[in-house]
Amino acid sequence: MVTGTQREGLGRPCLFSTTLPPSCDCELEGMLPPYLSACLDHVQNLWLEFEPSRKSSRRAATDLLAALAGRTPGLRGLCLECRGEKPLFDAGRDVLDAVHALCGAAGALRHLDLRRLPFSLDDALVLQVAHGCPELRSLFLDNRTLVGSVGPGSVLELLEACPCLRALGLHLASLSRTALEALAAPERAPFELLALRCACPEDARAPPLPDEAWAALSRRHPGLEVELELEPVLPAESVTRVLQPAVPVAALRLSLSGDTVGPVRFAARHYAATLRALEVRAAASAELDAALEELAARCAGLREVHCFCVVRPSVLHAFRARCPRLRSYTLKLTREPHPWRPTLVA
Template sequence: MTHPSSWKDTEVRCESGTSVPDRYSALLPLVRNLKLRMCLTDPANRKTALLVLRQAVARGEGRLEALSICCVGNTPLFYAGQDLQQGLVDILTNGLSLTVLDLKGVPFTLSDSFVRSVAMLCPALQSLYINNHSLVCGVNAETLRQALKCCQSLSVLGVFQASLAQDVFKDLMLPERPALKKLELRCERSLKYTVPHCDQIWLELKLRHPRLWVELELDHTLPELHVPGVLQPSIPVRCLRLLTWTLLLDEVRIVRQSYANTLEVLELQTIPSLELNSELIALAKQCVKLQEVHCYCVVLQEVITAFITNCPNLCRFTLKT
């Protein structure tokens, strides 16, 4: 049990309010990839989670490479996560070896100062995910530019699309930057207050990073009139999640016309209709690279048959009659 290979991928669940046994704490410095899962309801769980992380980082001699944080349970009323954000900053003073930081699982708004501090403390980061399910985007474009400047090796980035200003695109296209592999974008109500990106800027980004693929998630808080502006045809979309609970006839039509050569995962939360069935059948005939399809409304059997027949790589689907 003391061999390092036993602790390459480790998940620690802080959900019961108890502390970590001493015999287990002695092994935490061996962890390479750590996933912290904590219940926010009890402050003791947050304290235990930070203690686990401190032990994994402080005595790990640079072994910890990836950190993922996932929060479960009901979030306390008016809880903004200051203790967790400050605790992470304090601990990651020794986080020079960290290459992956995934904060998609935290429910509170991440502040500008927190993201700037993390970027400065972890310059070796190659993957950074701050596109969590907060109600609003708390990270502005200048903070994102600072993070790109501090972390010169960033090639995978998960952010709110509201943080992507024109200057951020220019920074991503600088010749000295490494190839951008993946861009995860969360699109929500904050886009109402930003200037929409033209298709040309996406075309230029795709030319600079030809192997880039994009994951788009459209939240139900995004106004329906802003959805077509987000779905620019030159975005190399591999995964698309339309979680809007609105009529998506035009959007499905745009998807099959623009992303037929790249789309592999599609998720829809919408309203059933005969017109939707027709659009989905047409989509199945054009987006033949699909590997996953999840449609959370009732469809006709013909829709299921169309996907199974036309998409040979389809391995997972949620389609119900």
């Protein structure tokens, strides 16, 4: 499906839209719908949805990407999203090969979002993007794969080849101190967003990124926002390495198998000036309630808080009373059927 609907994640707006008709799905394999073939030369920004488990949908998506590679050197933005279930042991080679070819032909590409592809991205794709798309402004590789296959060397080469890059999403293991130093270089264009996902074994084993490197990066780019997403694979010692005081964390998503209270208190004490969105998935406890109340008292700039466990009434009162910029929250006082919907603040 090709859609122009604006979508927003926690703290991160959608970068792509299109005015194309609403579907690229085709039941006749190997054929694109006529209305898509007729307008490919005019496509600049494309959000492409498909179902990898449906052969016709998958074929239509790869055919469309192949056609774009041959006819659309003016493509500026591409976002891919897989819907439904991914077939077991599916490496997505056909899809990734199509993206690889497109990035080799779309020299004007400025925005590439692969967060919603459930396949392991690799160094070859990143290097193709680096050398085929020198005008790149944003690249999101922080997808939900369980294997981190993009090495720090490829990311460093990407930063050197794309001097105008201003937003980057990665798994933690793909980032290095050298990359932080490259981003902090005096000649670097303003850098605005760094999204880090910690969700695979490589992320848990990643070496620490020194606090002084984060401090230098923040001084060089005072408007920088960092998004951190910490998944259950991270042991407590890895969480401690990731949560450095100088990181300008704007959005923090905690879904840990171990202690959550400590990270919430750490955020309250070190990210009060920058934190705008918090998401917590943990078991309910009096200690967590107290930590959330402390965070509400310290983080006056908070705009979103979503806690997926029952909290006591004083937690809700604390956020409503102490966070004047709050626009959306999920703070349930009693257990309700899922999915829990957020409350919008008028």
